[in-house]
Amino acid sequence: MYHDIEMYIVSMPYAEAILLDGSERYLSSMVILNLLLATMVLVVAMDRASFEQDVNKRGIRSFSNVITKNVYQLSSLVLMLFASILMFSEINGIKYNNTLGKEQLPVQLKQTAQQSTQYNHQKILLVDPHFNDVNNYYAGYVGRYYFFSDQVVGQENFMMSQAEFKNTIKQYDYVVLPEWHRTFTTMLEKTYYQDYKTGLFKVTKDGLQKVNKINV
Template sequence: FNYYNIAIRIDNLLVDFLLPLITLAGIAGIYRLRKTPFKMSLYTLVIGGFLGIIKNNGLFFVALLVVYAIITVSRNKTSATLTKKINYSLSMIIGSVTPFLLWLNHLNQFPAQSKHGVNVNAYQSIFEGKNEEVIGQITDAFLDTVLSVSTPSTQGLLLGLIIVVVSSIVLKTMSGKKNSFITLGFTLTIITLTYYLGIYFMFLFSMPIEEAIILAGFERYTSSLVIFNLGTIMFTLVIEWDRAFYIQDIARRDSRGFKSVRMKMIYQYTTLLVTGSAFLFILSENNGMIYTLSTYDRTIQGQVKNIVDERFELSTDRYLVVSTNEEDVNNYLIAVVGRFYLYSPYVDGREAFDMNGDDFISLISGYDTIVVLDSHQTFKQLAEEEFNQSLDPGQYRVSELIKQD
């Protein structure tokens, strides 16, 4: 989990890690409450409703959770009648999607104030802007990435496949009992193909051409499913391993509950090793987040946030972001971060100001606001010569500068 969370954490999008974790928590709760349908359905609609409003693609994980819950209810052999099972199933479906529909309605009422609305017309416009050549480029890049064993998410899928096959063979050999790994492998394959197909359509319909061609965010999206798959496999492994014990009553398990004293020793030492490794990974993750937080003010995101207030109303003003970081200007990071915080499509980043005064005035006049991120000596000198003012890090209205000049 920590390894595949790196692709998510580097992009500072914790939600893509939360989606599979909360889904796994939902599955664990459903399994634990499988003999009490009422409690299980209540638990499912709460977790499902929460999942749906974390992120739009959270609906996929909501569907997985609800389908598993419905299957669990249908297999219940207690006092639950067919009518009750149908009622439980309907309540879980309705309760899980209602928060998302309410949130979607809220966004439709205030479209200009949100960056996260679902707009069918916008999706259609983005797709129509992609011709056959562009669609072919996206398709080729997608297939090459998915089928490459050097892709981390593909490695994760292969890791899951290896665990499923090896576990099935080992448990069958050791216990002589049937296990559910083959069924699990088939189920996860269907889920994976469906999820990847959804990602492919996302690149086609809802992502701009320049981002879709390079499959922007591919690892972040796919890492969510890899974490879900591995978590589900671990759940199944624990259940099947437990069923393989000679004594099913946990309270009565002692040294005779194992095939031999040596097997008991291997089991216990392995448990200690895995637990210790987990604590070390958690410590590493915690230290990584602390380091990221302590150095945030020195990043482009931190510099922009410290100077401008994040806006939620679409602006048509033109902004020039001045920075000494040539690399982040050339790779458009500054422009992208500026567009997010300023909520304007007209944001440019610039580092080069080797020009005379007339060209400087002509450049500045094309913008409404200047955002200075750091002490840029060339820009600062030109500003002092033309405006008789030292422009330290901050925001400056161009109309006020030219008026003052």
């Protein structure tokens, strides 16, 4: 998610990016501050529920009445459960980023090619084996912001003849393979006698030439 936000901010004018970034940080700080104040008020209220204010003298009979004792115990239990849920949620989030997150398209693009920071009009074919990512324009959206080009097209279906495949490739300046695509790899081998599974490639008359970044 951080990578998506970074790409979005880079594509905006500098003044707008600074304004939004400052607003986000201010709002985040206010949320954290309000949570801290609410927690402090709750702790003070729970402390005042005890009849005995001296902590060293407190015991099971140190509450004003049975109701305050039950509220104190129930609140402590709820806070403990809430803290445990947040802790496990954070742990699972870290595990997701370290394992499943590696399969996300923004992460795969970062491992495949160098990100472009200068606006360009290079025609780029983004080969994605996931139909849903192409159908809902997610692949094209991510590709355009990553390569900073308005000519990035995501495609999943390559069930075509060799002539059609060659004509399709010739329409672009670059081809991106962030993940192995069975059909595309098979067609590439039959048409150009090349065996590529992942990477960034420049389109030439003889097929694909592997590169590290696009030339703006």
